Amino acid sequence: MTDYQTFRGFVATDIKTSTTPGGVGTASFRLGSTARRFDRATSTWVDSHTNWFNVQGYRQLAGNMACSIKKGQCVIVVGRLKLRSWEKDGRVYHSAEIDADSVGHDLKRGSANYIRTSDTGL
Amino acid sequence: MTDYQTFRGFVATDIKTSTTPGGVGTASFRLGSTARRFDRATSTWVDSHTNWFNVQGYRQLAGNMACSIKKGQCVIVVGRLKLRSWEKDGRVYHSAEIDADSVGHDLKRGSANYIRTSDTGL
Amino acid sequence: MTDYQTFRGFVATDIKTSTTPGGVGTASFRLGSTARRFDRATSTWVDSHTNWFNVQGYRQLAGNMACSIKKGQCVIVVGRLKLRSWEKDGRVYHSAEIDADSVGHDLKRGSANYIRTSDTGL
Amino acid sequence: MTDYQTFRGFVATDIKTSTTPGGVGTASFRLGSTARRFDRATSTWVDSHTNWFNVQGYRQLAGNMACSIKKGQCVIVVGRLKLRSWEKDGRVYHSAEIDADSVGHDLKRGSANYIRTSDTGL
Numbered sequence: 223m224t225d226y227q228t229f230r231g232f233v234a235t236d237i238k239t240s241t242t243p244g245g246v247g248t249a250s251f252r253l254g255s256t257a258r259r260f261d262r263a264t265s266t267w268v269d270s271h272t273n274w275f276n277v278q279g280y281r282q283l284a285g286n287m288a289c290s291i292k293k294g295q296c297v298i299v300v301g302r303l304k305l306r307s308w309e310k311d312g313r314v315y316h317s318a319e320i321d322a323d324s325v326g327h328d329l330k331r332g333s334a335n336y337i338r339t340s341d342t343g344l
Numbered sequence: 345m346t347d348y349q350t351f352r353g354f355v356a357t358d359i360k361t362s363t364t365p366g367g368v369g370t371a372s373f374r375l376g377s378t379a380r381r382f383d384r385a386t387s388t389w390v391d392s393h394t395n396w397f398n399v400q401g402y403r404q405l406a407g408n409m410a411c412s413i414k415k416g417q418c419v420i421v422v423g424r425l426k427l428r429s430w431e432k433d434g435r436v437y438h439s440a441e442i443d444a445d446s447v448g449h450d451l452k453r454g455s456a457n458y459i460r461t462s463d464t465g466l
Numbered sequence: 467m468t469d470y471q472t473f474r475g476f477v478a479t480d481i482k483t484s485t486t487p488g489g490v491g492t493a494s495f496r497l498g499s500t501a502r503r504f505d506r507a508t509s510t511w512v513d514s515h516t517n518w519f520n521v522q523g524y525r526q527l528a529g530n531m532a533c534s535i536k537k538g539q540c541v542i543v544v545g546r547l548k549l550r551s552w553e554k555d556g557r558v559y560h561s562a563e564i565d566a567d568s569v570g571h572d573l574k575r576g577s578a579n580y581i582r583t584s585d586t587g588l
Numbered sequence: 589m590t591d592y593q594t595f596r597g598f599v600a601t602d603i604k605t606s607t608t609p610g611g612v613g614t615a616s617f618r619l620g621s622t623a624r625r626f627d628r629a630t631s632t633w634v635d636s637h638t639n640w641f642n643v644q645g646y647r648q649l650a651g652n653m654a655c656s657i658k659k660g661q662c663v664i665v666v667g668r669l670k671l672r673s674w675e676k677d678g679r680v681y682h683s684a685e686i687d688a689d690s691v692g693h694d695l696k697r698g699s700a701n702y703i704r705t706s707d708t709g710l
Binding site: 230271275303305316318 | 591593594596623637639640641668669670671672673679680682684
């Protein structure tokens, strides 16, 4: 089963927005998520490998992402991972996408002025 | 092992801030996290049981929480769950705390103007 | 929202099994999940706080839990956390339950001979 | 940050084992993890997209994986996702690896006879 997972990292590109032919708003950005490992030699945490994802939001989340997220910010993303590969003209292409259900700025790295736009649900 | 876990919900109280005797800033609020279940009779998702947690942040996260989080907002919390019980005067007390590592406003429910306050790390 | 979460720990009690009035099989055990923290003084990981949960399984999972899980084993539990409190005779009671969706023995600590009993789904 | 994440799915290949030049035992298998989505038309859960991962275990986990895991079984994997791409002879290659910290058979789909091999830690 593919459950919701949480990814933390930084926004590596500007936000791209669009509307599907069916009229659903979408927003996306590139997320870099860097592993940290404890280095015993120096007794400090150091950066390790970075995973790259394309984060996709839809509907109301897409609108709020478009108004709120900027390149360089630190974010938390909750969503479903979707790894895909396909062939075209004899070459194999790959993508790592997160179908986002929630996105938020990480207050560990900054402060935010937030205005609730939805009254439905918690 | 107790790993990081993700909790989504709404802020049920005002933020409380403090400083430990050792000089570490802290901030806390009450989080309500409501389960959703699919109701086959009506073919809709309906609210189910609500879990209540005390969310605790420290250091820089505490400062940014204090400046950013308000009662009623929807948030994502990544941290470690800590369930405790103790006895006092013949009564047993319990607490469910989340030792938060990251907190963010959920853009599924609102928009945010975020300013990064830290340059260290991603 | 209350999403699935993962808990790792050890089985602290014998398995208890039952059948609901509606005919659904259930199995439960007590799970101890101990946090680990890195101690800089000794440069080793040491045990920290232990959370205690009541893990509940239903239907086919309950049957397989009953046949497979023994006190003292190390397990992985994926499920939904349910914190509850109620009053009775002037006292407040609390419970921390995990409504389990999957349970497995942790091969980090032992080996297992597994026989698949279900062909439906993956 | 790249935290531990949980993946559930089925073992799609036989286990491959090896020892690194440094003497560390390793075991690996291919994991297929299929998303489920609720189909409103039929009011049932149906299979959706499948993600494919290479699951890698080390040391004691590797030994127990080698003795315990067989093709076709249903497992729970807790670990760190590592997406990589590299170029060779003008072509770009990709891999999606899970560096496993815990692996267990899913008792939702079968029963297991488990023997603990380690006394250290919980």
